[in-house]
Amino acid sequence: MRLADFILRDMGTIVAQWEAFAATLLPAAANMQSLALRDHAQQILEAVAKDLSTVQTREEQAEKSMGRALVLIGAPETAAQTHALLRARGGFNINQLAAEYRALRASVLRLWMDDCQPDAPHPDDVIRFNEAIDQALAESVDFFTVQVDQARNLLLGMLGHDMRSPLQTVQITATYLAALNAGETVSVAASRLIRSGARMQALLDDMVDFNRTRLGLGIHIAPADVDLAQLFAEELDQLRVVHPDCQVDLDVADECTGVWDGRRLQQLLGNLVLNAIRYGARDTPVRVSVTGDEAEVRLEVKNNGPAIERSALGRIFDPLQRGWNDQDKNAGSSLGLGLYIAREIAKAHGGEINVRSDETETVFAVRLPRNK
Structure with a gap:
């Protein structure tokens, strides 16, 4: 019996095995009823059987094997895509989603080969079946990933919006307490609140900006x-308040006016300096220099300390990268977005950011067109 006919004839047995396997995918499947566990399994199998019964040229087979199967614009959502959507909403992870297809592939082929005895199964059916399952898996993974990304972006957006008001209240209250001159105990507590609030604000800003770039x-x-x-001097003054034990020097050698988003460039500088404070040698200052000519302004942030490993330099501006040496003890206080956001700010201004590092120093260099 050809595989397409077998799938349609033994649909009940195959779907029952799908359900039994899906029930083992905990914790998502713990409270699922039979209908939810079987979710679109029959429709996926019917699509596979239809594909097996469709005449396919060698050229079409080659294109399909490389993931370039013809997809009509405006075509309705496939069963595999809908299955992925519901699995994502049901709390399954992507490994569990892929495992369902792996189990389905093994189950169908095993049942069919047993049914074919003593005759040998048709080899072309095996090839076409694997192609069809791979196509369904690819559709599911793509849809699942989109759904997870959308949920994450929505969560980050909600957090970014809902956290601002309470955080601003904390910061305003801390500033008020610091201005009361109510004794050393209150002043120390207020200063601690101000520093913590500044760190939370930086994390929140990075999270919101990261979310925008991912969207x-x-x-x-x-x-x-x-x-x-002037803007950089103000930013460094604020950083010195938050990090009173760290020395940060500023050297401005040339005229530095231009057309930029001042607040964003303060954020860029703050991220680079905080990175230098976090990973640089504690007993040496962070050195900020600004130079320029008619076309552009150049910003450099330098620190002494361990060299960045060569393997880490290529991904240092990637999001969610935290620390690059074994001496990093502060990675937990960062989302690993600071350098990524700094690069995106530079790019938004038509500029660029680079890094070089050796045993002597680490230097982050930013070039910004004046855009006058």
């Missing part, structure tokens, strides 16, 4: 005429 919106900038010397 394809990029970093929003509002360019205006600004003086980077």
Whole structure:
């Protein structure tokens, strides 16, 4: 019997085995009823059987094997895509989703080969079946990934929105307490609140910006005429308050006016300096220098300390990268987004950011067109 006919004839047995396996995928399947466990299994198998029965040229087979099967624009959602959507909403992870297809493949082939005895199974059916399962798996994985990304972006957006008001209340209250001059105990507590609030604000800003970039919106900038010397001095003053034990030096050698988003470039500088404070040698200052010419301004943030490993340099601006040496003890206080956000801010201004590192120092260098 050809495989397509076998699938349609023994659909009940195959789907029952699918259900039995799906029930083992805990904890998501713990409270699922039979209908939910079988979710779209029959429709997926019917699509596979239809595919097996469809005449296919060698060229079409080659294209399909490389994931380039013809997809009609505006075509309805496939059973595999709907299955992925519901599995994502049901709490399954992507490994469990893939495991369902792996188990289905093994189950169908085993049952069919047993049924074919003593005759040998048709080899072309095996090839076509594997192609069809791979196609369904690819559709499911793509849809599952999109669904998970959408859920994550929605969560990050909600957190970014809902956390701002209570955080601002904490910061305003801490500033008020610090201004009361109510004694050393209150002043120390207020200073601690101010520092913690600043760290939380930085994490929140990075999270919101990361979410925007993942949504394809990029970093929003509002360019205006600004003086980077003044803006950078103000930013470093705030960082010195939050990190009183760290020395941060600023050297401005040239005229540094231009058309940029001042707040964003303060954020860029803050991320680079915080990175230098986190990973640099404690007994040496972080050195910030600003130079320029008619076309652009160049910013460099330097620190002494362990060299960045060569293998880490290529991914240091990737999101969610935290630490690059065994001496990093502060990675838990960071989301690993600071350098990624800094790069995106530079790109939004038509600039670029690079890093070089050796046993002497680590230097992050930013080039910003003046855009006058």
